Amino acid sequence: MSPRLSWDLVADWEQLTTYPFMVQALEAGAIVAVMAGAIGWFMVLRRQTFAGHTLAVISFPGAAAATLAAIPVAFGYFGACGLGALALAAFGGEERGGRSGESAAIGTLQAFALGLGFLFVGLYGGQLAGLEALLFGTFLGITESQVVTLLCIAVAVLTALAVLGRPLLFASIDGSVARAGGVPIRLLGVVFLLLLGLAVAATAQITGALLVFALLVTPAATAQLITARPGRGLVLSVALAFAVSWLGLGIAYFSPYPVGFWVTSLSFGLYVLARLATSGAGWGARTA
Amino acid sequence: MTEAISLSGAAASRGGSPVWSGVDLAIARGEFVAVLGPNGAGKSTFLDLVLGLLAPSAGAVSVLGQAPRAARPRIGYLPQRRSFDTSTRVRGVDVVRLGLDGARWGLPLPAALSPSARAAAAKVDEVIELVGASAYAERAIGTLSGGEQQRLLIAQALVRDPELLLLDEPLDSLDLPNQSAVAALVQRICRERGVTVVLVAHDVNPILGYLDRVVYFAGGRGVEGPPREVIRADVLSRLYGATIEVVETPSGRLIVVGTPDAGHCTEDHEQVMV
Numbered sequence: 001m002s003p004r005l006s007w008d009l010v011a012d013w014e015q016l017t018t019y020p021f022m023v024q025a026l027e028a029g030a031i032v033a034v035m036a037g038a039i040g041w042f043m044v045l046r047r048q049t050f051a052g053h054t055l056a057v058i059s060f061p062g063a064a065a066a067t068l069a070a071i072p073v074a075f076g077y078f079g080a081c082g083l084g085a086l087a088l089a090a091f092g093g094e095e096r097g098g099r100s101g102e103s104a105a106i107g108t109l110q111a112f113a114l115g116l117g118f119l120f121v122g123l124y125g126g127q128l129a130g131l132e133a134l135l136f137g138t139f140l141g142i143t144e145s146q147v148v149t150l151l152c153i154a155v156a157v158l159t160a161l162a163v164l165g166r167p168l169l170f171a172s173i174d175g176s177v178a179r180a181g182g183v184p185i186r187l188l189g190v191v192f193l194l195l196l197g198l199a200v201a202a203t204a205q206i207t208g209a210l211l212v213f214a215l216l217v218t219p220a221a222t223a224q225l226i227t228a229r230p231g232r233g234l235v236l237s238v239a240l241a242f243a244v245s246w247l248g249l250g251i252a253y254f255s256p257y258p259v260g261f262w263v264t265s266l267s268f269g270l271y272v273l274a275r276l277a278t279s280g281a282g283w284g285a286r287t288a
Numbered sequence: 289m290t291e292a293i294s295l296s297g298a299a300a301s302r303g304g305s306p307v308w309s310g311v312d313l314a315i316a317r318g319e320f321v322a323v324l325g326p327n328g329a330g331k332s333t334f335l336d337l338v339l340g341l342l343a344p345s346a347g348a349v350s351v352l353g354q355a356p357r358a359a360r361p362r363i364g365y366l367p368q369r370r371s372f373d374t375s376t377r378v379r380g381v382d383v384v385r386l387g388l389d390g391a392r393w394g395l396p397l398p399a400a401l402s403p404s405a406r407a408a409a410a411k412v413d414e415v416i417e418l419v420g421a422s423a424y425a426e427r428a429i430g431t432l433s434g435g436e437q438q439r440l441l442i443a444q445a446l447v448r449d450p451e452l453l454l455l456d457e458p459l460d461s462l463d464l465p466n467q468s469a470v471a472a473l474v475q476r477i478c479r480e481r482g483v484t485v486v487l488v489a490h491d492v493n494p495i496l497g498y499l500d501r502v503v504y505f506a507g508g509r510g511v512e513g514p515p516r517e518v519i520r521a522d523v524l525s526r527l528y529g530a531t532i533e534v535v536e537t538p539s540g541r542l543i544v545v546g547t548p549d550a551g552h553c554t555e556d557h558e559q560v561m562v
C-alpha cells in the first residue's frame with residue numbers, strides 16, 4: 001500500500017512513523033539539521049561558504065575511495081573531510097587579507113577532489129548505483145547505529161561551538177581587533193574548518209555530497225537576511241534547517257519525488273521569500 | 289606617574305627589512321598625540337609595537353609602565369581602513385559589545401538572568417551614547433555609512449575604559465564635516481576622560497588645534513615634539529634628507545611641500561578583511 005496523505009495530521013504522523021526506516025530518517029534529519037543550522041550560520045558569517053562547499057565535494061572522493069577499498073564509507077567521509085579541512089587551513093591566506101587568492105586556491109583543490117572522485121568511481125567498474133547515493137544521499141537507508149554516531153558528533157560539534165562561539169564571532173567579523181584583544185584568530189580559523197569538516201562529513205552521509213548545502217547554507221543565509229542579531233540568527237537558522245528537513249521528509253513520503261529535491265526546494269523557497277520580504281520592506285526590516 | 293608610551297633607541301623591522309630605527313620618545317598620560325608621515329613610513333608598525341603584536345628589533349618599549357603585551361587590556365585599538373561591507377549582518381551594538389567581552393570563551397548569559405550581563409549592556413549603551421551613535425546602533429553595521437561605522441568603532445575601542453586609545457587613520461575616508469566632528473569627539477574623550485590618544489593621520493590640519501604632540505616618521509627615522517616644532521622646514525628636511533617647505537596658510541593650516549615619494553605602495557596589503 002502506498003502512503004496517502006489524509007490531511008488529518010495525527011493520522012498522517014502515525015503513517016509517517018510506521019516504518020523504522022522513516023523514524024530513523026526523521027531522527028537523523030533532525031540531528032543533522034540542528035548541527036548544520038548552527039555551524040552553517042558561522043560559515044555564512046565568515047564568508048566561508050566556498051570552503052564549506054569544497055569540503056562537501058571532497059567527501060565524494062573520500063567515500064568513493066572507501067567503497068573501492070571495501071572499508072566502511074564513514075571512514076572515507078571523515079578522513080577526506082578532515083584532510084580537506086587541514087588543506088584549506090594551509091591554503092587559507094595571510095591574516096591581513098588575500099581572500100581572492102584564497103578562493104582561487106580552494107577552487108583548485110575542489111577541482112582536483114572531483115577528478116579523484118571520478119577516478120575512484122571509474123576504477124570501481126562503473127557501478128553507478130553507488131554514485132547516485134554518494135552524490136544525492138541515502139536519506140531512507142539509515143541504520144540505528146548511524147543515528148547514534150550522528151548524535152555523538154552533533155553533540156561534540158555543538159559543545160565546541162558553544163565554547164568557542166563568542167571569540168569565533170569576534171574573529172569572524174572583526175579579525176584585527178580580535179587579534180589585538182588576544183583572540184588566537186589563526187588557531188580558531190583552523191579549529192573552525194575542522195569542525196566544519198566533521199559536520200559536513202556527518203551530513204553528507206545522509207544528504208549526499210551535493211545536497212549538504214541545502215542544510216548548511218540556505219537556512220543560515222535566510223536567517224541572516226531576516227535578523228542581524230547573533231543569538232536570534234543562530235536559533236532561526238537551526239529552526240529553519242530543522243523545519244525544511246522534517247517537512248522534506250514528510251512530503252517525500254507521500255509523494256513520488258525524492259527527499260533531496262523537497263529539502264532543497266523548501267529551503268530555496270524560504271530563502272527567496274525572505275529576500276523578497278526584506279528587500280520589499282526596505283531599511284526598516286533590515287534593521288530588525 | 290609613568291609615561292603612557294616610552295621608546296628608547298627603538299627599532300622596528302618587518303619581514304627582515306628595517307622600517308625605522310633609533311627612535312626615542314616619551315608620551316605623557318592624557319596627551320593627544322598625532323602620528324604623521326608618508327605611506328609606508330611605519331606609522332601602523334609603531335602601533336603594532338605598542339600593542340605588542342610586533343617586538344622591537346632593538347631598544348625598549350614600555351606602555352603604561354608595563355611591557356606592551358601586558359598592557360594590552362588597558363588599550364583601546366581601532367585598526368586602519370576597516371569597514372564592513374553591506375552583507376555583514378551584525379548590528380552595531382553587537383560589534384561594540386564584542387569589544388567588551390568578545391575574547392571570552394563560553395556562551396554569554398542573557399541579560400534577563402545575570403546582573404553582570406545587564407551591566408555589560410549598560411556599558412555598551414553608555415559608550416554608544418557618548419559617540420552619538422544611538423540612532424543607528426541597532427542597524428546592521430554593513431548598512432551604515434563610513435562615518436557612522438567609524439563612530440561605532442570608536443565606541444568599541446572605548447568600551448573597556450582604556451587608558452590609552454590607539455586610532456589608526458580614523459579620519460580616513462570621512463568627508464570634511466565628519467573629519468572635524470570625529471576629531472572633536474576624540475579630543476573630548478581625551479580631555480574629559482583623561483585618556484591618552486595616539487591618532488595616526490595623513491592630514492594634520494583637522495586635529496592641529498587639539499594636539500599636544502606630534503610623532504613624525506620618515507626616511508627610516510622618527511622625531512617627536514610639539515606640532516609647530518616638528519612640522520617645520522628644517523626638521524622635516526633633515527628627516528627626509530631633502531628640501532622640504534612648510535607653508536602656513538592665513539587660516540593657520542599647515543601645508544608640507546616637496547616630500548619625496550616614499551617609494552612604497554601600501555594601499556593593498558593594508559586592507560583588513562572582515
Ligand SMILES: Nc1ncnc2c1ncn2[C@@H]1O[C@H](COP(=O)(O)OP(=O)(O)OP(=O)(O)O)[C@@H](O)[C@H]1O
Pocket residue numbers: 096302303307325326327328329330331332333334368552554555558
Ligand atoms: N605584514 C607585513 N609584512 C611585511 N612587511 C610589512 C607588513 N606590514 C607592513 N610592512 C612594510 O612595513 C613598512 C611600514 O608599513 P606600515 O604599515 O607601518 O606603514 P604606514 O606608515 O602605516 O603606511 P600607510 O600610511 O600606508 O598606512 C612598509 O614598507 C610595509 O611595506
Ligand SMILES: [Mg+2]
Pocket residue numbers: 331332333368456558
Ligand atoms: Mg598604516
